[in-house]
Structures are given as structure tokens and as C-alpha cells.
Amino acid sequence: MSAKQQTRNDPLERWVTFNEAMAQPGIWRGWADPLGHHAEAIAAWIAERGHAEIWFCGAGTSAFIGDTLCAYLNAPPRQPRFRSVPTTDLVSCPGNFVRTDRRILVVSFGRSGNSSETIGALDLLDAHMPGADRLHFTCNAAGALATRQPPGPGEQRTVVMPAGTNDAGFAMTSSYTTMLLSALACFDPHPPLALGETLGRLADAGETVLDAALLVARAGRRPPSRAVFLGCGPLTGSARESALKVLELAHGNIPTAWDSTLGFRHGPKAVVDAETRVHVLMSSDPHTRRYDLDAANEIRAQFGAGCAVTLGPDKANVDLHVPMIGNDAWSSVLYVLAAQIQAIAWSDALRINVDNPFTEGNLSRVVDGVTLYPYPAAH
DSSP states (O other), X not given: OOHHHHTTTOGGGGSHHHHHHHTHHHHHHHHHHHHHHHHHHHHHHHHHHTOSEEEEEOSTHHHHHHHHXXXXXXXXXXXXXXXXXXXXXXXXXXXXXXXXXXXXXXXXXXXXXXXXXXXHHHHHHHXXXXXXXXXXXXXXXXXXXXHOOOOSSSOXXXXXXXXXXXXXXXXXXXXXXXXXXXXHHHHOSSOSSOHHHHXXXXXXXXXXXXXXXXXXXXXXXXXXXXXXXXXXXXHHHHHHHHHHHHHHHTTTSSOEEEEOTTGGGTTGGGGOOTTEEEEEEOOSSHHHHHHHHHHHHHHHHHHXXXXXXXXXXXXXXXXXXXXXXXXXXHHHHHHHHHHHHHHHHHHHHTTOOTTOSOTTSSSOSSOOOOOOOOXXXXX
């Protein structure tokens, strides 16, 4: 039974966020052709411009895209240097980043393209780095990232994601996965497969993961007291995004943590008790996977067999099978699909408004209202 068939009359279907999460494989399939044209043109432009550094910028979930990209793209001997520079850092501590002594490409990710930090970052670049090139990935054709033009002399390119990615729900779902895949298409110099085949196989695998995640969600196991997500390399960014999805959609009622599988032992493991669910995102790399498996086994030995949940490509030895398409960077979106469905199911079980967990207004879908202070020209 396919994921689409499974959702018929599913009580989760009443939530826009659930339907947006389930729609992701179809969006990836339909985006393959247009994305191929964008990626070819952008790759040629980047090669022509000869950047010394490429920054991946965004806030919250949009920033985590850069974490996954840098963990993969910085593998030697690749050039230029890739940096994950959250707009929340760029805007608050511009002195740590602003420079004009080299050619830089600033890549911005934003679902709405209108958050306070997005506007602040654009203002900062206009005033202090007008020579930097810009590449914008956004899901909103009417937002600042899609419509605002730079003063020059730096050049700008913009890729607007397909319809359906500008999530109506509070949580970023297809916006995150589609912007990440689009960036990989533009920046990966040696993709594992042709783009159309890659996105097609990812879509098929995504449906498999959604099927499995729905079965887990329907099992009726009560939400944990805490949830932890662990992953290495590109999957560390996936672990971070997975933890945020649970934290957001549970309205903070399920505290979360994330880390690398080795880093978790250096203090953060203190968060675990017998009621905690620790999700280990198993790498497709055999060497890395040894450390992932050791972490899962240690958690089970110390806190009980049901405390650790493994997700990964080794179908016979994991709790939830995540097919490997190419490598961990390209497959990273599949791990996040599972976390999205689990977060939605737990939110619903806690009787929280999945589409807007913060009805009191403490958090909003698009962050605004942040006071932006101009950075003095003397710097």
C-alpha cells in the first residue's frame, strides 16, 4: 500500500502540515526538469565568477541547509571554501564576517524570503559588501529574496522553488527538502547520478520512508518525554533539523537535543533517561556507520532496548529503513521525512494545533518584529 493510499481517512489528514509533508516526493519528481535547467546555468555562472568563498545563509531551518551542504561540499580537494553562515550570526555579529578582499558568493535560503534576518542580511550586503555575488533560493515569488535587486557591482541569480513548497503550516517541510536538493544540484561537482534519475529515485525512496513512518506513527506508542537525534557528517544537519521539527510541533512539550554520534558522549548524553527516544541516523559510509551503531548499542545497554531507534540503509539491521540514494548528503532529506511524520503524529497525540502550535503568538511562521540596527560604515 502506497503512502497516498495509507492516508485515506487518516485522522492526520485534517492537518495542512501533514499533507504538505506527504506531498514532497511528488514535488521532487515534478521539479527535476526545471531544476536541471537552473542548475546548469548556475553552475556555469559560478565557474565563470571564480569565487574564493561561498557562504550558505539562512535562519533556523534554512540555516541547517548550509550545515549539510558544507559537511559534504568541503570534502577535499574541492574548491572554493564553503561556509555555513546563519543570517542570525551575520546580522548580529557582522564584524566577524564582512570582508571585501576576495570574491564571495552569498547563497541565501528562505521559505518566505521576508524574515527579519533576511532583510537585515540584504541590507548589510548592500551597505558593506556590494561587490559580493548573490544566489537566492526561496519558495515565495513575492518575497524580498525573489524580488529585491542588489546595488552592484556584485551579480545576482534567483531560483524560486515550485508551487507547493511555500508551506502554509508553521513548520518548514517541503521548503526545507526542496531548497536543499536544489542547492545540491547546483553545487555538487560530481553528483552520484544524473539529476532526473536522482530526484526520481529520491521520490520513490521518499514514498517508502513515508510509508514506514506512517506505520510507526499508527503503532500508538505514546510520545516520549524527550527526543534526541544523532548523525555524522551531512546527517548532523539532518539531526538538527529533525530535533527542531519535534520541538516546534510539540510546542516545546517534548524537549529535544541533537549532536554527532561521537559528540553526544561528551556531556550531552546527560539528557537521556528511560523515557527518552534517541534516533540514530545511520550513515551509508561503512566506517562512519560503525560509530553510529556503537552509539545505538550503548544507549540500549544503558537505558533499555526501546530507547534507541536506528534509521538507515542497512535494511536488515535498522528499525526504519532509509534507502541510500547516492550518498548521505543527497539522502539526508529522507531521514528528515521520517522525523516530520513522527513530529506531526506526536503533536496530534498531544492535542496541539499541528498547523499552528503557537496560537498564543509567542512564535510565528515568519519571524518578524526584530529590531535591525545599522552597522556603522566606519567598520
